[in-house]
Amino acid sequence: MQFRGLVLEYGEIPPAPGPFRDAYLWAHGTTALNAASRLYSDATRDLAIRGHLWREDPSICSPGSPWSALTACRGTNVGALSDFSESIRTLDPPEYARLATLVQESERAAVSALNHLERTSLADACHAWIHRTGALRRALVGCRLTYEDGEYWTNCATRLAHWRVGLSAGIQTSRLCSACGKNAAMCDHISGTDAPHTINRRDETCNVCSPVPCDHREGQVVLAQTRTVFGTPRLDHAAIVRYPRFPDARVTAMTVDVSNRSGREGGRFECAACLGRCAGFSTVL
Numbered sequence: 374m375q376f377r378g379l380v381l382e383y384g385e386i387p388p389a390p391g392p393f394r395d396a397y398l399w400a401h402g403t404t405a406l407n408a409a410s411r412l413y414s415d416a417t418r419d420l421a422i423r424g425h426l427w428r429e430d431p432s433i434c435s436p437g438s439p440w441s442a443l444t445a446c447r448g449t450n451v452g453a454l455s456d457f458s459e460s461i462r463t464l465d466p467p468e469y470a471r472l473a474t475l476v477q478e479s480e481r482a483a484v485s486a487l488n489h490l491e492r493t494s495l496a497d498a499c500h501a502w503i504h505r506t507g508a509l510r511r512a513l514v515g516c517r518l519t520y521e522d523g524e525y526w527t528n529c530a531t532r533l534a535h536w537r538v539g540l541s542a543g544i545q546t547s548r549l550c551s552a553c554g555k556n557a558a559m560c561d562h563i564s565g566t567d568a569p570h571t572i573n574r575r576d577e578t579c580n581v582c583s584p585v586p587c588d589h590r591e592g593q594v595v596l597a598q599t600r601t602v603f604g605t606p607r608l609d610h611a612a613i614v615r616y617p618r619f620p621d622a623r624v625t626a627m628t629v630d631v632s633n634r635s636g637r638e639g640g641r642f643e644c645a646a647c648l649g650r651c652a653g654f655s656t657v658l
């Protein structure tokens with residue numbers, strides 16, 4: 374099996390485990406959960422106004438029901454689904470595209486909510502919202518597998534959300550001497566003492582003044598206090614972890630085995646995981 378994933382996100386680095394992290398996860402998770410429910414309500418309301426009533430599968434768990442109950446209770450809704458999929462073909466394309474985006478965003482928000490709240494009392498609610506939004510997204514835009522290099526791939530957010538592993542980045546950087554640019558532990562300069570520095574403005578910043586802006590020119594020699602600077606960080610490796618530092622650093626696509634389904638190579642297959650019964654969560658590789 375192969376997969377692709379997200380290891381790092383732009384912006385602030387989430388706090389390390391402890392009370393600050395718990396508060397961070399709660400704040401971001403509840404915001405995402407609210408967004409999921411708001412986007413879903415907007416989409417179903419706009420669909421209903423246009424005469425396309427989305428009949429939610431009543432067996433989709435209500436928030437608060439235990440995860441094990443989901444596995445047992447959630448039935449497929451294939452009949453109602455095909456009627457709905459047929460009826461929405463009459464939507465004009467720009468309106469269809471707008472609603473499809475709303476629904477995909479609601480599903481992503483529900484997944485993000487679970488990523489942040491999986492160890493809280495709201496985990497069941499997040500799980501329920503993933504299925505609710507995923508089922509509507511499936512009805513609206515489908516869930517086609519793509520064929521690439523001899524493998525079938527899925528990027529089904531609902532399906533991938535059930536694989537409870539995350540990705541963690543190993544970053545390597547080096548401590549360099551500001552005066553000579555060599556490894557700070559190996560050169561003869563002493564941090565905190567004055568030494569001639571040749572200005573180097575690689576990466577737009579000055580090796581003497583960074584992060585403070587200055588007028589030094591490349592190649593100019595100035596007397597300055599020697600300090601330790603960090604080299605450009607590079608991604609050294611990515612590891613699979615149960616709870617990633619970046620809660621949304623998860624698998625975004627994976628290959629699926631379609632050998633037990635009929636169809637020619639490169640043929641059209643639809644994912645069934647966002648449609649059928651919930652098979653529960655997995656943490657195994």
Ligand SMILES: [Zn+2]
Nearest residue numbers: 550553560562
């Ligand atoms: Zn040095």
Ligand SMILES: [Zn+2]
Nearest residue numbers: 579582587589
């Ligand atoms: Zn400078």
Ligand SMILES: [Zn+2]
Nearest residue numbers: 516529644647
């Ligand atoms: Zn799917």
Ligand SMILES: [Zn+2]
Nearest residue numbers: 443651652653
């Ligand atoms: Zn589920």
